[in-house]
Amino acid sequence: MFAAMRQAVNDPQAGFCRDCLTPQQRAAARRCEHCGSPRLLRHSELYRLAIAHIDCDAFYAAVEKRDRPELRDKPLIIGGGKRGVVSTACYIARINGVRSAMPMFKALEACPHAVVLPPDMEKYARVGREVRDRMTALTPLVEPISIDEAFLDLAGTEKLHGMPPALVLARFARAVEDEIGITVSVGLSYCKFLAKVASDFNKPRGFAVIGEAEALGFLAEQPVTLIWGVGKAFAATLERDGIRRIAQLQAMERGELMKRYGSMGDRLYHLSRGLDERRVHADHDAKSVSAETTFDTDLASPEDLVPVLRALSEKVSARLKKAGIAGRTVVLKLKTRDFRLRTRNRRLADPTRLADRIFSTGHELLRKETDGTRYRLIGIGVSDLSPDDKADPSDLVDVAAHKRALAEGAIDRLREKYGTKAVETGYTFGKGSRGRPQREG
Ligand SMILES: [Mg+2]
Numbered sequence: 001m002f003a004a005m006r007q008a009v010n011d012p013q014a015g016f017c018r019d020c021l022t023p024q025q026r027a028a029a030r031r032c033e034h035c036g037s038p039r040l041l042r043h044s045e046l047y048r049l050a051i052a053h054i055d056c057d058a059f060y061a062a063v064e065k066r067d068r069p070e071l072r073d074k075p076l077i078i079g080g081g082k083r084g085v086v087s088t089a090c091y092i093a094r095i096n097g098v099r100s101a102m103p104m105f106k107a108l109e110a111c112p113h114a115v116v117l118p119p120d121m122e123k124y125a126r127v128g129r130e131v132r133d134r135m136t137a138l139t140p141l142v143e144p145i146s147i148d149e150a151f152l153d154l155a156g157t158e159k160l161h162g163m164p165p166a167l168v169l170a171r172f173a174r175a176v177e178d179e180i181g182i183t184v185s186v187g188l189s190y191c192k193f194l195a196k197v198a199s200d201f202n203k204p205r206g207f208a209v210i211g212e213a214e215a216l217g218f219l220a221e222q223p224v225t226l227i228w229g230v231g232k233a234f235a236a237t238l239e240r241d242g243i244r245r246i247a248q249l250q251a252m253e254r255g256e257l258m259k260r261y262g263s264m265g266d267r268l269y270h271l272s273r274g275l276d277e278r279r280v281h282a283d284h285d286a287k288s289v290s291a292e293t294t295f296d297t298d299l300a301s302p303e304d305l306v307p308v309l310r311a312l313s314e315k316v317s318a319r320l321k322k323a324g325i326a327g328r329t330v331v332l333k334l335k336t337r338d339f340r341l342r343t344r345n346r347r348l349a350d351p352t353r354l355a356d357r358i359f360s361t362g363h364e365l366l367r368k369e370t371d372g373t374r375y376r377l378i379g380i381g382v383s384d385l386s387p388d389d390k391a392d393p394s395d396l397v398d399v400a401a402h403k404r405a406l407a408e409g410a411i412d413r414l415r416e417k418y419g420t421k422a423v424e425t426g427y428t429f430g431k432g433s434r435g436r437p438q439r440e441g
Pocket residue numbers: 055056057058059148149
């Protein structure tokens with residue numbers, strides 16, 4: 001199937017089937033030429049877009065229906081008893097007029113036969129984590145928004161997955177359905193704002209694409225409330241000024257919008273034009289990758305510290321390579337004998353995943369700190385993480401760096417084959433266990 005995929009995947013207008021994932025040959029067909037499903041996805045920018053927003057459909061209700069099949073065809077409300085409000089309504093209840101945050105008595109007026117269950121947050125958190133784990137298997141750049149939704153940046157993951165982001169996402173949605181038993185909706189675009197808008201488009205089990213070419217025209221038709229941060233109160237302010245449609249914002253100058261609405265005016269200017277530079281930020285605990293070691297005896301001399309730094313740099317590099325990510329800022333951390341923390345950073349021209357670059361940058365930073373101070377701890381890491389496709393470009397100017405990168409690739413392959421001890425660099429050779437030099441006295 002992969003060979004077929006590779007040759008056909010070039011035609012975004014023919015698209016692919018969301019059920020069997022088969023790329024299609026003909027742009028006009030209404031059903032999948034392989035399985036007959038009508039769920040075909042096609043778009044002129046389908047294979048170029050990489051920013052996604054994934055949102056589980058009626059999440060709490062979906063989890064309960066999964067666990068109680070007898071409720072599958074019944075209207076179901078998850079909420080806090082008769083005096084509480086609706087947390088989530090299933091789609092059958094929604095058809096009957098039930099909405100989130102509606103007082104329960106009103107919801108039951110609208111839909112008297114609804115089954116009401118109290119929320120089981122522990123269970124939802126568990127299922128949410130399962131979905132999240134599957135996302136982070138696709139890309140390190142997953143930014144969770146809530147228990148059941150997240151942004152993903154899949155740029156540069158095509159080689160890893162052997163298919164473009166659109167197909168990776170469709171495969172993900174199918175796997176969540178088959179293996180976790182709930183459904184998701186996917187929005188795919190070139191920026192976060194429109195990815196989020198798209199995921200809301202044809203829920204449930206949706207997959208909508210908004211490309212760059214259509215963004216302006218699409219937005220022009222929409223109400224101002226589509227813009228992030230335009231709630232009821234602000235929409236009323238705009239309404240008083242006669243502004244209802246995004247097209248009206250598109251016709252206004254930036255200065256005028258800012259004069260009227262301050263920083264919100266700036267946002268209106270940019271988002272109304274589909275300009276959203278915000279990056280997808282990885283989950284909190286993945287904001288840096290680092291390694292550190294505490295010495296048995298405090299160390300002061302470069303001869304003692306540098307080999308440890310080298311070994312730690314290799315550890316960090318190995319982790320980055322394994323995760324398919326790179327970092328742009330190198331951070332050196334030292335703790336003095338009297339527990340004072342010193343951190344020193346340097347931002348590189350481009351992200352790196354190479355032990356050699358991490359080490360040499362850390363080494364430069366360390367040089368200024370080896371002034372006789374005795375240290376009890378040294379650590380090195382990188383922050384500013386991104387997928388590694390733009391890491392360590394084979395820079396024509398720095399031929400030496402490129403050669404080192406190639407050599408490091410070769411060393412990595414040797415280590416994979418024969419273990420980490422097989423190849424030691426001059427700095428770590430003979431130092432025994434990594435990052436913890438054995439010292440007498
Ligand atoms: Mg949701």
